[in-house]
Amino acid sequence: MASETPDPKLLFESFSKIVGENDVSVDEAELFAYSLDASNHQGEPWAVVRPENRNEIVDILKLCNARAMPVNPRGAGTSLAGQALTLNGGIILDIRKMNKIKEINIGDREVIVEPGVVYSKLNEELAKYGYCFPPEPGSAMSCTVGGMVGNNASGIRAVKYGVTRDFVLGLEVVLANGDVIRTGSRSIKTSSGYDLTRLFVGSEGTLGVFTEIILKILPMPKYAQVLIAVFKSVVDAGKVASQVINSGITPSAMELVDQFCTAAMNPALSKPLPLGEASLMIETDGTMNETVKAEMEKVKKVCEDNGAVEVRVSKDPEERLQMWRARDSVYTRLTQLRGESLVIHGVSDTGVPISKVPEALRELKEVAKKAGAPLMIMFGHIGDGNVHIGLSVDPAKELEKGDKIARVIAETVINKYKGTITAEHGAGLSKAVFMPLEHGKALEYMRKIKGVFDPKGIMNPGVMGLGDVPNTTFPSLPKKVGGR
Amino acid sequence: MASETPDPKLLFESFSKIVGENDVSVDEAELFAYSLDASNHQGEPWAVVRPENRNEIVDILKLCNARAMPVNPRGAGTSLAGQALTLNGGIILDIRKMNKIKEINIGDREVIVEPGVVYSKLNEELAKYGYCFPPEPGSAMSCTVGGMVGNNASGIRAVKYGVTRDFVLGLEVVLANGDVIRTGSRSIKTSSGYDLTRLFVGSEGTLGVFTEIILKILPMPKYAQVLIAVFKSVVDAGKVASQVINSGITPSAMELVDQFCTAAMNPALSKPLPLGEASLMIETDGTMNETVKAEMEKVKKVCEDNGAVEVRVSKDPEERLQMWRARDSVYTRLTQLRGESLVIHGVSDTGVPISKVPEALRELKEVAKKAGAPLMIMFGHIGDGNVHIGLSVDPAKELEKGDKIARVIAETVINKYKGTITAEHGAGLSKAVFMPLEHGKALEYMRKIKGVFDPKGIMNPGVMGLGDVPNTTFPSLPKKVGGR
Numbered sequence: 001m002a003s004e005t006p007d008p009k010l011l012f013e014s015f016s017k018i019v020g021e022n023d024v025s026v027d028e029a030e031l032f033a034y035s036l037d038a039s040n041h042q043g044e045p046w047a048v049v050r051p052e053n054r055n056e057i058v059d060i061l062k063l064c065n066a067r068a069m070p071v072n073p074r075g076a077g078t079s080l081a082g083q084a085l086t087l088n089g090g091i092i093l094d095i096r097k098m099n100k101i102k103e104i105n106i107g108d109r110e111v112i113v114e115p116g117v118v119y120s121k122l123n124e125e126l127a128k129y130g131y132c133f134p135p136e137p138g139s140a141m142s143c144t145v146g147g148m149v150g151n152n153a154s155g156i157r158a159v160k161y162g163v164t165r166d167f168v169l170g171l172e173v174v175l176a177n178g179d180v181i182r183t184g185s186r187s188i189k190t191s192s193g194y195d196l197t198r199l200f201v202g203s204e205g206t207l208g209v210f211t212e213i214i215l216k217i218l219p220m221p222k223y224a225q226v227l228i229a230v231f232k233s234v235v236d237a238g239k240v241a242s243q244v245i246n247s248g249i250t251p252s253a254m255e256l257v258d259q260f261c262t263a264a265m266n267p268a269l270s271k272p273l274p275l276g277e278a279s280l281m282i283e284t285d286g287t288m289n290e291t292v293k294a295e296m297e298k299v300k301k302v303c304e305d306n307g308a309v310e311v312r313v314s315k316d317p318e319e320r321l322q323m324w325r326a327r328d329s330v331y332t333r334l335t336q337l338r339g340e341s342l343v344i345h346g347v348s349d350t351g352v353p354i355s356k357v358p359e360a361l362r363e364l365k366e367v368a369k370k371a372g373a374p375l376m377i378m379f380g381h382i383g384d385g386n387v388h389i390g391l392s393v394d395p396a397k398e399l400e401k402g403d404k405i406a407r408v409i410a411e412t413v414i415n416k417y418k419g420t421i422t423a424e425h426g427a428g429l430s431k432a433v434f435m436p437l438e439h440g441k442a443l444e445y446m447r448k449i450k451g452v453f454d455p456k457g458i459m460n461p462g463v464m465g466l467g468d469v470p471n472t473t474f475p476s477l478p479k480k481v482g483g484r
Numbered sequence: 485m486a487s488e489t490p491d492p493k494l495l496f497e498s499f500s501k502i503v504g505e506n507d508v509s510v511d512e513a514e515l516f517a518y519s520l521d522a523s524n525h526q527g528e529p530w531a532v533v534r535p536e537n538r539n540e541i542v543d544i545l546k547l548c549n550a551r552a553m554p555v556n557p558r559g560a561g562t563s564l565a566g567q568a569l570t571l572n573g574g575i576i577l578d579i580r581k582m583n584k585i586k587e588i589n590i591g592d593r594e595v596i597v598e599p600g601v602v603y604s605k606l607n608e609e610l611a612k613y614g615y616c617f618p619p620e621p622g623s624a625m626s627c628t629v630g631g632m633v634g635n636n637a638s639g640i641r642a643v644k645y646g647v648t649r650d651f652v653l654g655l656e657v658v659l660a661n662g663d664v665i666r667t668g669s670r671s672i673k674t675s676s677g678y679d680l681t682r683l684f685v686g687s688e689g690t691l692g693v694f695t696e697i698i699l700k701i702l703p704m705p706k707y708a709q710v711l712i713a714v715f716k717s718v719v720d721a722g723k724v725a726s727q728v729i730n731s732g733i734t735p736s737a738m739e740l741v742d743q744f745c746t747a748a749m750n751p752a753l754s755k756p757l758p759l760g761e762a763s764l765m766i767e768t769d770g771t772m773n774e775t776v777k778a779e780m781e782k783v784k785k786v787c788e789d790n791g792a793v794e795v796r797v798s799k800d801p802e803e804r805l806q807m808w809r810a811r812d813s814v815y816t817r818l819t820q821l822r823g824e825s826l827v828i829h830g831v832s833d834t835g836v837p838i839s840k841v842p843e844a845l846r847e848l849k850e851v852a853k854k855a856g857a858p859l860m861i862m863f864g865h866i867g868d869g870n871v872h873i874g875l876s877v878d879p880a881k882e883l884e885k886g887d888k889i890a891r892v893i894a895e896t897v898i899n900k901y902k903g904t905i906t907a908e909h910g911a912g913l914s915k916a917v918f919m920p921l922e923h924g925k926a927l928e929y930m931r932k933i934k935g936v937f938d939p940k941g942i943m944n945p946g947v948m949g950l951g952d953v954p955n956t957t958f959p960s961l962p963k964k965v966g967g968r
Binding site: 191435450 | 590594614642649650666687774775834836837865911922929937
């Protein structure tokens with residue numbers, strides 16, 4: 001791997017021949033902008049290239065492969081674990097100019113898009129037909145579909161509708177050597193050959209660059225209602241979640257938030273909630289209003305039967321949106337509480353078996369506190385076991401402590417709960433350190449698969465622990481808080 | 485690859501040391517029994533071995549790998565494309581003694597099973613808790629869960645509940661060299677590392693042997709109703725299917741059958757149906773009876789509005805079962821019609837985009853007829869684009885013609901409809917010939933992935949076109965109809 005910085009002028013010339021001068025940049029300010037994503041890592045690329053079509057991508061990869069230069073495919077840069085920046089220099093391949101919706105095929109329940117299409121823009125177009133692509137991540141307004149596929153993104157609706165992986169029917173991919181392959185099929189169902197499609201989904205740019213994505217779409221649910229219920233104890237909230245699921249109702253969202261989060265939501269609600277150890281937000285949705293309401297009635301009763309301190313059901317679509325906006329404001333508000341940036345740490349996205357969420361919420365807080373966690377918030381998609389942890393750690397000053405906290409959390413989640421260190425954000429740079437712990441010998445085989453598609457290791461090196469495994473959750477510290 | 489038959493006595497001795505004398509067989513009658521599966525292929529193994537646990541499997545694979553002897557993991561042998569028999573000798577690894585249900589965890593919506601558990605047996609146990617593992621294939625009564633995972637099996641309920649792939653959360657796998665790896669997580673949701681789980685799902689025994697399977701389970705739908713509607717034209721039936729789907733209703737089954745099939749169903753129904761070019765069977769199900777009925781009313785109206793000749797809705801659970809039994813009897817009845825074995829050919833399981841099913845049904849019949857197809861029936865899971873074709877071809881007498889018909893069908897499905905040659909049965913031996921056509925350059929990368937897990941190529945060689953691609957849909961002719 002070439003690790004010395006190549007001459008910027010030569011880089012500019014080489015890539016200009018492929019994409020034209022306007023779509024290459026070695027400008028310092030621009031390189032700085034691309035040195036960040038939504039994580040707390042930083043790493044400056046040598047150049048940024050913005051291809052417009054598959055053939056340009058083929059030529060870019062051939063060039064990079066010949067010179068063993070690292071390449072990082074990047075969408076909107078909303079990744080939370082450092083997937084969208086280069087660890088030790090290299091080329092950022094910004095795919096946002098490839099943003100065409102090539103085909104909306106309602107009859108086949110399929111769309112074909114280029115990777116740079118913004119998620120919310122795609123759903124805007126689909127809404128005209130009453131359809132949607134459901135796996136709405138938190139960054140829905142800006143993230144690209146290519147980035148979602150690369151990271152197997154999802155959000156609160158995954159409990160009912162599934163994650164990005166469940167919607168990708170096929171891909172066109174350019175590999176490191178310039179080979180173009182197609183995976184999957186236009187048939188919704190296929191059992192033909194190895195499932196390369198899902199091997200690429202969630203591969204974080206380490207196997208190739210997507211140039212076309214075939215997605216399954218669904219009719220939009222027409223009606224929805226949400227409820228917030230406050231409980232004295234997280235165990236009561238956990239019981240409610242189990243009973244709702246066992247009743248056969250699949251909520252379109254089931255969120256568990258701790259007391260800190262409930263308090264943080266209050267300013268955004270028309271009337272503040274009382275506080276208890278935990279609150280639940282449960283949504284039902286569907287194509288028939290009667291069913292949605294009947295299911296919500298059942299859910300409400302389960303909450304009341306389990307000693308909810310307060311149960312608030314949205315009266316209309318406006319109140320429903322208000323309640324969700326309050327939930328979305330949690331991170332920002334908590335930042336304000338401490339008066340400084342709340343670092344999304346390498347353990348921010350754990351997953352445990354669903355019945356273990358209440359227990360895990362309590363235990364993880366405890367072990368983290370013992371390890372010296374200064375302030376911690378937790379909330380979880382209790383319907384699918386995804387527990388989010390926000391740690392207020394400044395990596396520049398508290399790196400060692402941060403790593404210690406991260407390790408006890410990771411060890412508890414993996415060894416005790418047989419869970420995962422990342423349920424929806426991806427491993428990126430932040431969790432590369434824990435990949436051996438989670439995957440054991442399987443990681444060796446992941447590395448060999450990487451070798452099949454990218455023998456020189458040029459595709460997004462550093463993420464997922466596929467190369468050298470770092471010994472910290474901050475292999476690439478942000479400059480703004482001090483380098484290493 | 486060792487292709488000469490090893491001395492049976494030596495084989496018996498070697499494997500006896502691992503699994504004991506009772507669980508090895510080189511007996512001629514037994515080898516003959518294992519030379520068949522539910523396909524029309526045949527291939528005799530050198531020996532049959534029946535391990536009881538993971539450690540025995542590790543030792544068996546190490547031994548086979550050292551001697552480069554082919555190994556074929558086999559469940560109930562219900563595969564329809566020759567996945568469960570050995571093409572050129574080798575060892576059948578019968579996993580049916582590993583049939584424990586290790587954990588039923590309703591709170592986590594998970595079960596952990598050994599691969600030899602029979603599907604219907606698992607669902608019997610789950611039914612006690614009101615839960616189920618939904619992807620019911622046609623062979624539900626006898627197939628093993630390991631076989632289902634190996635072939636990504638599914639059936640008529642896939643349109644609503646998904647295929648086996650959608651339910652596998654994690655695997656323990658023994659690789660060719662004896663390495664044991666674990667994939668996936670007990671967390672329902674994970675985005676950690678490459679998705680090895682889904683790489684193994686549908687790999688047809690070519691990558692390793694499953695020793696433990698973690699499955700997601702769902703609450704059983706409590707109510708269901710089915711309807712049969714007969715249409716003058718297949719195009720009308722297609723319109724109904726589209727309109728039902730676009731209304732936001734997701735039927736739990738939506739089957740399109742041709743006139744031959746409708747006629748074949750009639751003897752099993754209490755009152756015969758009139759005949760038209762095509763009939764639809766549509767089922768709604770759910771946890772609330774009112775919703776199921778309301779949706780069925782809507783479906784009925786759509787049928788009537790599109791000129792259905794007759795619409796019959798099941799009055800009670802008994803009639804519903806009777807109607808489904810009639811549908812299941814189609815294959816057997818058609819065999820009786822022609823008075824000889826109806827061969828499931830290499831094009832029996834095509835998949836096309838869902839809106840193209842009516843058009844494909846007509847066109848495939850036409851091109852096949854032109855190529856000389858003697859008698860053909862077609863039925864499809866129109867909700868997910870899966871079109872099943874039954875061809876009455878005797879491979880011993882009509883091999884060339886059979887291959888010609890298969891090729892025109894495969895070419896139409898893949899080139900014109902961008903579909904798949906196998907939507908739910910798997911490629912096996914029957915469709916290995918068409919893998920280059922369907923996958924192009926991606927097949928090269930599938931072969932390289934095979935090389936990562938099985939460098940000596942001992943795991944189920946011959947299937948999926950991963951080695952030498954045969955030039956016929958019958959690379960392994962059944963002895964009973966004449967060898968080659």
